[in-house]
Amino acid sequence: MNMMYQSTRNKEEQVTASQAILKGLASDGGLFVPVDIPKVDIKEVGFFNQTYQELAYKIMQPFLSDFTEEELKECINRAYDDKFTNEKIAPLRKVGEDYYLELYHGSTLAFKDMALSILPYLMTTAVKKQKIDNEIVILTATSGDTGKAAMEGFSDVEGTKIIVFYPKDGVSDIQEKQMVTQKGNNTFVVGINGNFDDAQKAVKDMFENDKLNKELASKNKQFSSANSINIGRLVPQIVYYFYAYQQLIESKEISLGELINVSVPTGNFGNILAAFYAKQMGLPIDYLICASNKNNVLTDFFSSGHYSRNRDFYVTNSPSMDILVSSNLERLLYEITNKDANRLSRLMTDLKQRGEYSLDPVEFKRLDGFFAGFTEEEKIETIVKAVFEQTKEVIDPHTAVAKKVADEFDKNQNKTVIVSTASPFKFPRVFTGKVEAGSEIKALHEISQLPIPKVISELEDLEIRHHHVVELSEMEDKVLEFLR
Numbered sequence: 001m002n003m004m005y006q007s008t009r010n011k012e013e014q015v016t017a018s019q020a021i022l023k024g025l026a027s028d029g030g031l032f033v034p035v036d037i038p039k040v041d042i043k044e045v046g047f048f049n050q051t052y053q054e055l056a057y058k059i060m061q062p063f064l065s066d067f068t069e070e071e072l073k074e075c076i077n078r079a080y081d082d083k084f085t086n087e088k089i090a091p092l093r094k095v096g097e098d099y100y101l102e103l104y105h106g107s108t109l110a111f112k113d114m115a116l117s118i119l120p121y122l123m124t125t126a127v128k129k130q131k132i133d134n135e136i137v138i139l140t141a142t143s144g145d146t147g148k149a150a151m152e153g154f155s156d157v158e159g160t161k162i163i164v165f166y167p168k169d170g171v172s173d174i175q176e177k178q179m180v181t182q183k184g185n186n187t188f189v190v191g192i193n194g195n196f197d198d199a200q201k202a203v204k205d206m207f208e209n210d211k212l213n214k215e216l217a218s219k220n221k222q223f224s225s226a227n228s229i230n231i232g233r234l235v236p237q238i239v240y241y242f243y244a245y246q247q248l249i250e251s252k253e254i255s256l257g258e259l260i261n262v263s264v265p266t267g268n269f270g271n272i273l274a275a276f277y278a279k280q281m282g283l284p285i286d287y288l289i290c291a292s293n294k295n296n297v298l299t300d301f302f303s304s305g306h307y308s309r310n311r312d313f314y315v316t317n318s319p320s321m322d323i324l325v326s327s328n329l330e331r332l333l334y335e336i337t338n339k340d341a342n343r344l345s346r347l348m349t350d351l352k353q354r355g356e357y358s359l360d361p362v363e364f365k366r367l368d369g370f371f372a373g374f375t376e377e378e379k380i381e382t383i384v385k386a387v388f389e390q391t392k393e394v395i396d397p398h399t400a401v402a403k404k405v406a407d408e409f410d411k412n413q414n415k416t417v418i419v420s421t422a423s424p425f426k427f428p429r430v431f432t433g434k435v436e437a438g439s440e441i442k443a444l445h446e447i448s449q450l451p452i453p454k455v456i457s458e459l460e461d462l463e464i465r466h467h468h469v470v471e472l473s474e475m476e477d478k479v480l481e482f483l484r
């Protein structure tokens with residue numbers, strides 16, 4: 001029996017993994033979720049001396065059961081190769097009393113590489129399996145890191161085009177530079193006058209726009225998504241939570257079965273949802289610590305059961321978390337409402353029409369395994385500097401948010417894994433302070449003695465290839481222009 005996926009908003013439509021990956025979003029605007037989250041017996045996972053690739057196969061296989069063993073192993077081996085500058089792919093490092101799971105050793109220096117280096121292979125395999133002749137057009141909204149990582153993955157992949165929208169004034173200089181210098185004849189990058197939420201909403205609307213979809217179909221093209229609304233993004237992210245657990249066992253920090261916590265810097269709720277899925281599968285995770293920056297809509301939600309996006313939006317120095325509508329929360333709501341698709345439709349309609357919704361007390365109680373907190377903007381710099389003074393380690397501002405909330409957590413004494421989502425070289429200014437613009441990287445290198453990653457040092461000499469900036473209302477026309 002194949003693992004099937006259904007929409008969070010409708011139980012009728014069921015599809016296989018490869019169909020769900022190709023579609024991205026369900027036809028009713030809901031997200032695809034596994035009908036049942038597969039369980040593993042942790043005694044059989046064999047948490048010892050296993051490569052990342054071997055473990056990845058074990059964890060991903062039950063979710064992607066319509067892929068053959070050969071197909072899935074090929075996807076895994078091509079994705080997690082020497083593009084990653086650390087042979088462990090996702091090393092866990094003990095720093096002082098903390099454990100950092102470093103997810104930034106891929107080609108764009110952010111954790112998005114963990115899933116986006118495999119998604120193109122999953123998608124092209126799915127195209128073959130489903131015997132699709134259409135060209136796949138990946139439409140993506142980015143808060144800075146997804147866009148670059150997705151383009152790296154899909155650049156010059158035959159049978160695909162990728163179009164990325166980013167908030168023109170809402171990403172860091174390095175993030176923007178990485179995107180506008182992207183190579184590949186099938187890549188398109190557009191800045192928008194709006195924030196990430198605006199971009200994400202406009203992209204979702206295009207997915208649901210019948211007229212646009214028909215127009216694409218007439219040109220033998222179809223949309224898919226590289227955002228974490230695509231289940232093909234989420235499944236690969238479950239793997240590294242198991243791998244963190246394995247490394248804790250290997251270094252004798254814990255014994256098999258011992259509960260741990262994880263602290264995740266959260267934006268669109270994809271990364272922490274993967275940890276939730278890992279827990280549902282049977283990985284001994286106790287608390288899921290949801291760490292936000294000043295855009296603390298999730299902190300309020302987890303403490304009150306009331307979600308409200310009717311609030312100010314802040315551009316912060318951890319821009320990849322500047323989000324007020326966290327898409328993947330819908331998948332968590334689905335689980336805590338006992339998979340009640342009608343209830344989900346109502347909540348999501350409330351969100352769309354009124355910008356808010358509330359859980360009932362029974363649903364709220366089911367959020368017990370989460371602890372949420374946030375970090376004020378000024379605090380982030382203090383934390384980054386304190387960590388450096390105490391340990392000589394440099395962490396990036398997103399990771400600092402997770403560290404701060406992990407330090408506040410007081411519900412148990414378990415070991416806590418802090419998820420480190422970006423290289424400090426991607427967001428150097430927080431660490432170096434007010435040095436002259438353009439010299440932050442050198443300053444970071446000199447103070448920290450860390451080598452400058454090659455993708456950063458090369459950036460200056462790359463040609464700027466993408467110059468488009470549009471209003472929200474012009475996004476659809478831009479897509480059609482690129483596809484002409």
Ligand SMILES: *Cc1c(COP(=O)(O)O)cnc(C)c1O
Nearest residue numbers: 145267268269270271320421422
């Ligand atoms: C995307 C991103 C996040 C947020 O992850 P979500 O899965 O969207 O919650 C955190 N840190 C960095 C560096 C990111 O790129």
